[in-house]
Amino acid sequence: xxxxxxxxxxxxxAGVICLSLGQLGFDLKEAQAFAGAIKIEGAxxxxxxxxxxxxxxxxxxxxxxxxxxxxxxDPDFPVSEGxxxxxxxxxxxxxSSHHRLQKPLYRAPYxxxxxxxxxxxxLNQIARKVKNARDKNIILKDEKGRTVNRLxxxxxxxxxxxxxxxxxxxxxxxxxLGVVHMDHQARx
Amino acid sequence: MGSSAALARPxxxxxxxxxxxxxxxxxxxLAPVLQAFEPLLAAQSELVEELADVLFAAGLAxxxxxxxxxxxxxxxxxxxxxxxxxxxxxxxxxxLLEGLQALQVxxxxxxxFFLRPVAMEAPASEEASRDSRExxxxxxxxxxxxxxxRIAVDNKLEPLILDxxxxxxxxxxxxxxxxxxxxxxxxxxxxxxxxxxQGRCPVCGALPSIAFLDKPVVDEKNAFLAGGGGKKHLxxxxxxxxxxxRRGACPSCGEEGTGVIEILRESGASHGxxxxxxxxxxxxxxxxxxxxxEFTPNLEAATLGMMHLDMVAARKDxxxxxxxxxxxx
Numbered sequence: 001x002x003x004x005x006x007x008x009x010x011x012x013x014a015g016v017i018c019l020s021l022g023q024l025g026f027d028l029k030e031a032q033a034f035a036g037a038i039k040i041e042g043a044x045x046x047x048x049x050x051x052x053x054x055x056x057x058x059x060x061x062x063x064x065x066x067x068x069x070x071x072x073x074d075p076d077f078p079v080s081e082g083x084x085x086x087x088x089x090x091x092x093x094x095x096s097s098h099h100r101l102q103k104p105l106y107r108a109p110y111x112x113x114x115x116x117x118x119x120x121x122x123l124n125q126i127a128r129k130v131k132n133a134r135d136k137n138i139i140l141k142d143e144k145g146r147t148v149n150r151l152x153x154x155x156x157x158x159x160x161x162x163x164x165x166x167x168x169x170x171x172x173x174x175x176x177l178g179v180v181h182m183d184h185q186a187r188x
Numbered sequence: 189m190g191s192s193a194a195l196a197r198p199x200x201x202x203x204x205x206x207x208x209x210x211x212x213x214x215x216x217x218l219a220p221v222l223q224a225f226e227p228l229l230a231a232q233s234e235l236v237e238e239l240a241d242v243l244f245a246a247g248l249a250x251x252x253x254x255x256x257x258x259x260x261x262x263x264x265x266x267x268x269x270x271x272x273x274x275x276x277x278x279x280x281x282x283x284l285l286e287g288l289q290a291l292q293v294x295x296x297x298x299x300x301f302f303l304r305p306v307a308m309e310a311p312a313s314e315e316a317s318r319d320s321r322e323x324x325x326x327x328x329x330x331x332x333x334x335x336x337x338r339i340a341v342d343n344k345l346e347p348l349i350l351d352x353x354x355x356x357x358x359x360x361x362x363x364x365x366x367x368x369x370x371x372x373x374x375x376x377x378x379x380x381x382x383x384x385x386q387g388r389c390p391v392c393g394a395l396p397s398i399a400f401l402d403k404p405v406v407d408e409k410n411a412f413l414a415g416g417g418g419k420k421h422l423x424x425x426x427x428x429x430x431x432x433x434r435r436g437a438c439p440s441c442g443e444e445g446t447g448v449i450e451i452l453r454e455s456g457a458s459h460g461x462x463x464x465x466x467x468x469x470x471x472x473x474x475x476x477x478x479x480x481x482e483f484t485p486n487l488e489a490a491t492l493g494m495m496h497l498d499m500v501a502a503r504k505d506x507x508x509x510x511x512x513x514x515x516x517x
Contacts, residue, residue, distance in 0.1 A: 018352065018355075019348050019349070019351070019352045020516040021513055021514060021517075024288055024513065025288070027220075028221075031217050031499065032499055034496060036499075036503070040452055040455065041453060041454075042452045044449075045436060045448075046447055048446075060418075060435060060436075062451075072416075072418055074435065075416060075417065075419035082404070082417055082418045083416035084416060
């Protein structure tokens with residue numbers, strides 16, 4: 001362990017700047033074997049946003065191998081300082097709960113059961129019904145003859161599960177159809 | 189809101205002895221190292237309060253912040269008056285350091301250096317006539333290893349031995365200075381407002397030895413509005429200061445953003461112990477999530493007790509933020 005000033009400074013340049021437990025005479029074989037045997041798991045901390053309401057509280061998402069493993073409030077977010085409401089606290093279950101729908105389900109008129117449908121069928125069905133409703137009910141002009149292109153028979157209820165960007169796209173689509181009645185789950 | 193972090197500060201938790209007993213109960217394999225250092229850590233902790241009067245008599249006080257709150261208080265400051273408290277600290281700690289076999293042969297030189305009488309006359313302004321213990325303290329605070337090596341050679345000491353012993357002896361003195369900090373609503377001045385941008389200690393400028401995530405604060409009137417806990421605080425192992433820091437940022441390289449910080453922890457019951465490491469510069473800091481701890485441990489004991497994770501980090505070629513005897517293998 002003899003160190004001269006020269007060798008000390010040489011050690012500095014190599015990044016070794018202090019005594020180690022080994023140099024102090026400790027036998028670390030057992031501790032090293034212990035450290036080698038324990039199972040270690042890692043995760044990436046990703047700052048994200050809770051999608052449930054317009055407060056948009058920041059959350060820290062823990063991601064392992066591309067999969068979400070847990071979420072918590074971000075204490076550096078000045079509005080909530082890491083606190084989350086009941087919905088935000090349950091954010092992880094939105095991703096992981098076995099109760100969430102993973103495929104479109106359809107219940108035909110007067111039927112008492114749900115049946116699985118693929119996305120193509122589902123989207124076509126929605127598009128067809130929207131178009132039928134619009135073709136039938138669009139109000140092109142008001143009583144004074146002014147062009148309004150208003151559709152009062154479709155109501156759009158936004159979801160907290162949609163991001164701000166998704167909400168913006170949905171909003172524009174509804175406006176394009178002439179829908180005037182819109183609201184959002186987080187507001188009601 | 190500002191007091192939430194202050195309430196969560198881990199300064200009223202377990203003693204060194206209790207904290208080490210907790211770790212040994214979980215990881216008996218670390219007992220030889222932890223038991224060897226327990227008397228030293230306990231004495232350091234006790235010295236902080238005992239040195240308050242010595243500091244006062246020596247006229248050694250923590251300087252006020254000068255405009256820039258980001259600059260460490262002791263940066264570029266002469267530690268005039270530090271010789272007496274350093275001597276008091278050495279009187280208590282050198283007999284305990286003597287218990288480490290590797291230091292026994294160096295003890296006469298260490299005692300000659302640290303325990304010689306302190307000159308009573310007013311310190312001269314010229315560096316050549318200043319007490320070399322004060323110069324040593326300034327070299328350690330400034331991270332000036334060359335000056336430390338020069339002092340070691342001048343006093344017939346090996347630089348690594350002096351560095352090791354001086355770290356133990358200086359720490360209670362600096363912690364006693366940090367304890368003088370004026371708190372507002374229980375919060376240190378550098379924690380007011382937004383989180384500190386620098387990873388270095390606001391008192392001595394050292395990099396942190398450990399971080400902790402604080403516990404949630406329950407506010408019955410606003411149960412869901414604020415205080416979810418998990419705020420990151422960095423802790424300086426040299427002067428004992430704590431300061432808030434951003435969760436997604438690296439204290440070493442300053443990189444910040446999504447995916448910059450990754451964690452490593454033992455699978456299963458990790459007791460809140462983990463390593464936060466930077467994917468950009470590959471440095472890591474042991475971190476204790478107090479939300480998962482039944483008791484708040486002594487942070488110095490907890491740092492040593494997380495040595496097994498330092499070993500894991502070394503195998504992954506990660507670099508400790510603050511190199512110390514327990515994390516260099």
